[in-house]
Amino acid sequence: xxxxxxxxxxxxxxxxxxxxxxxxxxxxxxxxxxxxxxxxxxxxxxxxxxxxxxxxxxxxxxxxxxxxxxxxxxxxxxxxxxxxxxxxxxxxxxxxxxxxxxxxxxxxxxxxxxxxxxxxxxxxxxxxxxxxxxxxxxxxxxxxxxxxxxxxxxxxxxxxxxxxxxxxxxx
Amino acid sequence: xxxxxxxxxxxxxxxxxxxxxxxxxxxxxxxxxxxxxxxxxxxxxxxxxxxxxxxxxxxxxxxxxxxxxxxxxxxxxxxxxxxxxxxxxxxxxxxxxxxxxxxxxxxxxxxxxxxxxxxxxxxxxxxxxxxxxxxxxxxxxxxxxxxxxxxxxxxxxxxxxxxxxxxxxxxxxxxxxxxxxxxxxxxxxxxxxxxxxxxxxxxxxxxxxxxxxxxxxxxxxxxxxxxxxxxxxxxxxxxxxxxxxxxxxxxxxxxxxxxxxxxxxxxxxxxxxxxxxxxxxxxxxxxxxxxxxxxxxxxxxxxxxxxxxxxxxxxxxxxxxxxxxxxxxxxxxxxxxxxxxxxxxxxxxxxxxxxxxxxxxxxxxxxxxxxxxxxxxxxxxxxxxxxxxxxxxxxxxxxxxxxxxxxxxxxxxxxxxxxxxxxxxxxxxxxxxxxxxxxxxxxxxxxxxxxxxxxxxxxxxxxxxxxxxxxxxxxxxxxxxxxxxxxxxxxxxxxxxxxxxxxxxxxxxxxxxxxxxxxxxxxxxxxxxxxxxxxxxxxxxxxxxxxxxxxxxxxxxxxxxxxxxxx
Numbered sequence: 157x158x159x160x161x162x163x164x165x166x167x168x169x170x171x172x173x174x175x176x177x178x179x180x181x182x183x184x185x186x187x188x189x190x191x192x193x194x195x196x197x198x199x200x201x202x203x204x205x206x207x208x209x210x211x212x213x214x215x216x217x218x219x220x221x222x223x224x225x226x227x228x229x230x231x232x233x234x235x236x237x238x239x240x241x242x243x244x245x246x247x248x249x250x251x252x253x254x255x256x257x258x259x260x261x262x263x264x265x266x267x268x269x270x271x272x273x274x275x276x277x278x279x280x281x282x283x284x285x286x287x288x289x290x291x292x293x294x295x296x297x298x299x300x301x302x303x304x305x306x307x308x309x310x311x312x313x314x315x316x317x318x319x320x321x322x323x324x325x326x327x
Numbered sequence: 328x329x330x331x332x333x334x335x336x337x338x339x340x341x342x343x344x345x346x347x348x349x350x351x352x353x354x355x356x357x358x359x360x361x362x363x364x365x366x367x368x369x370x371x372x373x374x375x376x377x378x379x380x381x382x383x384x385x386x387x388x389x390x391x392x393x394x395x396x397x398x399x400x401x402x403x404x405x406x407x408x409x410x411x412x413x414x415x416x417x418x419x420x421x422x423x424x425x426x427x428x429x430x431x432x433x434x435x436x437x438x439x440x441x442x443x444x445x446x447x448x449x450x451x452x453x454x455x456x457x458x459x460x461x462x463x464x465x466x467x468x469x470x471x472x473x474x475x476x477x478x479x480x481x482x483x484x485x486x487x488x489x490x491x492x493x494x495x496x497x498x499x500x501x502x503x504x505x506x507x508x509x510x511x512x513x514x515x516x517x518x519x520x521x522x523x524x525x526x527x528x529x530x531x532x533x534x535x536x537x538x539x540x541x542x543x544x545x546x547x548x549x550x551x552x553x554x555x556x557x558x559x560x561x562x563x564x565x566x567x568x569x570x571x572x573x574x575x576x577x578x579x580x581x582x583x584x585x586x587x588x589x590x591x592x593x594x595x596x597x598x599x600x601x602x603x604x605x606x607x608x609x610x611x612x613x614x615x616x617x618x619x620x621x622x623x624x625x626x627x628x629x630x631x632x633x634x635x636x637x638x639x640x641x642x643x644x645x646x647x648x649x650x651x652x653x654x655x656x657x658x659x660x661x662x663x664x665x666x667x668x669x670x671x672x673x674x675x676x677x678x679x680x681x682x683x684x685x686x687x688x689x690x691x692x693x694x695x696x697x698x699x700x701x702x703x704x705x706x707x708x709x710x711x712x713x714x715x716x717x718x719x720x721x722x723x724x725x726x727x728x729x730x731x732x733x734x735x736x737x738x739x740x741x742x743x744x745x746x747x748x749x750x751x752x753x754x755x756x757x758x759x760x761x762x763x764x765x766x767x768x769x770x771x772x773x774x775x776x777x778x779x780x781x782x783x784x785x786x787x788x789x790x791x792x793x794x795x796x797x798x799x800x801x802x803x804x805x806x807x808x809x810x811x812x813x814x815x816x817x818x819x820x821x822x823x824x825x826x827x828x829x830x831x832x833x834x835x836x837x838x839x840x841x842x843x844x845x846x847x848x849x850x851x852x853x854x855x856x857x858x859x860x861x862x863x864x865x866x867x868x869x870x871x872x873x874x875x876x877x878x879x880x881x882x883x884x885x886x887x888x889x890x891x892x893x894x
Contacts, residue, residue: 195640200582200621227641234642234799235623237582253544254739254775255701257789291626291793293583294547295372296701296773297409297708308375310412 169219172212177205181213185220192223195231199238208239236291244279244286246324248317249303253292256300260314264300265289267314272321285324340602342610344488347479350601354480360396363440366403366416366469367427370554371547371586373405377429378413384429385415388436398436404468404555408455409708415447418469425449454724455706460687460713462695463671468555472590475597478558484603486677490566491611494677499570500526503673505681507693512538512629512666513741513770514846515692515759521663524653525571528661533573535564535615536657536664538634539580539587542626543742544793546773548697549667551709553580553587556671557594561617563670565604566677568615571663576615579634581622591619626743626797630845631656631664633799644801645845666771668697688714692758700726702775703733712757719753722776733778737861740775741768743790743797744850746857747783766857768850782879783862784869787855788816794851805848808839812855819866820880822873822887829870833859 171178184201188194198221202213209232218228232238250256250264265276268287272280279286295301298310304320341347358364367373367382385400406414411425420440424447427435431447438444461467470477478484490499504519525533537560541549553560564576580588595617598604606614625643627633633643635657656662672694676684685693692714698721701707705727712721718738722728729735737747746767748755755761759769777786795809815832818824836852843849859866868876873886881887 191640193638193640196623196637197621200623221640223640230642231623231640235625237622237624254742254773254789255545255707257544258702258775258777258781258786290583291542291624291797292544292546293371294541294550295375295409296545296547296699296775298372298375298412299701299707301375308371310372310375 169216172216180205181217185217190221192221195221195223195228196235199228199232203238208242210240241279245284245327246305247286247288247303248321249288249290249293250276250317251291251293251295251299251301251303252289253294253296253299253301255296256292259299261300263314264302264312264317267318268321271318272325280325282325284327285321339600341484342602344492347484347488350476351480351482354476358399358480361399362397363420364399364401364418364469365435366401366418366471368404368406368412368414368416368468369402369472370405370409370468370551371584372409373412373414374586376412378427380429381413381415381427381432384432385435388432392436394436401471402473404466404470404472405464405551405709406468407459407464407708407710408449408706410706411449414449416467416469421451423449423451455710455727458720458725459711460695460716461711462675462687463552463559463668463697464555464709464711465675466556470556472555472557473593473597475558475594475601475603478556482678483558483674484562486674487562487565487569487603488609490569490677491609491613496526496570496572499566499677502681503570503676506676506684507681507688507691508669508672508676508684509692509759510666511668511672511696511771513543513744513768515769518665518669521653521665522567522570524651525573525661525663528654530661532575532660533571534657534660534662535568535571535573535576536631536634536638536662537564537576537578537667537670538629538631538664539578539584539667540622540629540634541581541584541667541771542629542797543771543773545699545701545739545775546742546771547699548709548772550584550587552667552671552697553584554590557587557590558598559674560667560670561591561594561598561604563673564617565608565615566673567663567665567670569613571661573663574614574616576617577620577638577657578617579620579622579628579638581628582624583622588619588621595619625799626793627799627845627847630847633845634664635662642799644799645847647844668772689756689758691760696757696769696772698772698774700774700776702739703729703778703780704776705730714758715756717754717756718748721757721774722753726776729776729778733780735776736779736781737777737783738774739767739777739786739854740773741770741850741853742773743793744768744846744853745770745773746853747777747786747861748857749861751861766853766860768853780877780879782820782875782877783858783865784816784819784875785877785879787858788813788820790854791816791851794847798847798851802842802844802848804839804842805844805851808835808843808848809851811835812839812852816855819869820875820887822869822875822880824870826870829866 276289415424508518509515628643632646637643652662697711791813840852
């Protein structure tokens with residue numbers, strides 16, 4: 157696994173489309189000198205810009221950084237944070253860290269399953285709500301914690317999570 | 328956030344001790360003009376309780392009252408008692424307000440300092456505050472984390488200056504070794520010893536890595552230190568780089584900590600602007616550049632060889648050791664990896680000396696440790712105590728004990744590689760050796776309190792499920808062993824297991840512990856072994872009586888396999 161950093165820039169691979177968000181991705185790769193070590197940072201940029209990693213984006217990143225597609229796919233599927241499917245309109249991330257577990261996180265997941273009929277990593281058929289879990293968000297002092305569209309909320313109750321999910325479903 | 332008047336021409340590039348002192352003096356003079364300084368905690372937990380709105384509301388109120396010359400509103404750091412977020416501290420009166428809402432701004436600005444607002448006032452003389460020993464968190468969140476000037480004003484970067492201009496690298500290594508500091512990531516390896524090995528390596532390219540992955544569920548100490556004192560961590564890394572001969576550093580932060588990443592990136596830019604990072608630091612020949620690298624939600628990347636693999640752009644697969652990263656790490660070069668808290672201890676050790684540090688703690692475990700106290704305890708939050716403090720003092724004095732109507736059962740330390748300590752051992756002093764002798768582990772500092780509403784078999788199953796899903800898959804004992812152990816634990820919690828299953832579970836624990844490639848697999852059986860050691864009666868109740876004494880797997884007294892409908 158030891159490969160010395162590349163010293164020569166490869167010729168640039170054209171972006172999959174004219175979408176301006178690809179400039180952000182190119183900027184990340186350029187900042188890291190188009191080295192193979194930039195793979196994870198670049199995939200983060202792609203996901204932040206486009207919401208998930210689809211096949212054309214994986215191919216583009218792999219070719220640009222001169223890594224094999226299997227390696228890019230291996231990295232994309234290894235790290236829990238990367239999504240290979242689009243998310244719903246709204247995302248709820250329930251923390252399943254130890255403190256949150258002790259303070260009732262399983263009941264929050266059960267409440268979501270009851271009202272939206274989805275389990276972690278699933279999206280509702282109308283594409284409105286996705287449910288994910290995080291292993292620990294580091295806000296244990298206010299457990300149980302959930303993130304609603306990027307907003308961290310502490311001391312969440314089953315009643316509150318159901319209310320927020322229903323609001324999303326009814327929009 | 329701070330748009331209030333700044334004094335004189337600003338010193339930016341710090342080229343000498345005089346420049347550093349000038350920045351400190353200017354900042355101290357600037358702060359002295361205010362009668363009151365109000366800090367609103369802007370850590371993740373307080374922000375999630377809308378402390379941002381409180382900060383805005385206070386700033387607006389100060390403007391409306393025309394009090395900008397005498398009252399400075401600043402974002403601050405963690406006060407510790409996160410369960411009572413949002414927290415607001417008023418200095419120099421040392422008033423702490425808890426559960427503050429945006430609508431309380433007028434009352435806070437208008438109330439006289441000697442008459443604290445009753446409904447918001449938090450007693451800073453309570454044991455939660457007075458029984459701690461703050462060293463890493465010595466500034467108590469009373470710094471704007473984004474302003475390097477404030478860090479310099481409280482003595483920041485003096486240690487780096489001292490190291491670069493008055494000490495040879497070997498002397499810095501010796502000082503850290505004499506201090507007795509041990510790695511705060513969990514394993515407790517003597518820090519000075521590790522630094523010495525990397526320093527002696529003859530390679531011209533060396534690296535310093537700060538492990539900010541903090542994957543242990545229930546741990547958030549590193550997050551707080553990164554968010555609140557980013558300059559302190561950077562200073563520690565820079566001193567380490569000087570000591571071992573590195574010119575490049577990486578801060579590997581888990582992606583679940585976006586605020587910490589943002590604070591570090593702001594701090595990096597400020598440090599570069601002030602010549603406290605980058606080329607020719609303090610006008611010496613020493614140069615050090617730091618890059619941030621994001622994790623991807625993989626617990627195994629907290630293991631140093633997996634972390635290195637991740638920085639190299641690959642999956643987080645551990646590699647056998649030796650060779651250790653100190654000899655052959657990132658891209659095959661000697662690499663020093665230390666935890667956030669280890670780095671954060673360094674400036675104080677250089678400033679106050681090894682003897683000062685070694686005077687705190689126990690014989691083999693020097694200094695203090697931050698802990699993330701959470702779970703079924705009254706005062707949850709971030710605490711720091713001298714090593715050697717007893718668990719009882721932490722949970723019952725500082726933590727305030729368990730909720731009314733419940734009985735303490737166990738405290739879990741060390742994350743998924745740790746164990747549960749029951750009441751009988753609460754008077755043991757916390758240090759690396761005693762926790763190990765109790766079947767637990769210091770770990771990074773997560774401390775989760777459990778009471779009679781927790782089923783210890785269910786807790787063991789929770790940790791095993793975590794390890795099974797986080798296993799990188801490289802070695803069979805961990806990849807397959809954790810799944811099998813989880814299956815058996817699941818069977819037990821469903822009341823379907825037999826004594827033979829229990830025997831097989833114990834055998835698997837042994838096999839996985841001693842034949843796994845890395846710490847994830849080696850530590851995975853620990854929660855099971857520890858709960859079997861102290862709570863075997865609960866396992867036997869599930870197996871022989873098909874009941875769950877805690878009433879978690881099924882209502883109390885009922886057969887788990889056939890619970891009566893309790894909807």
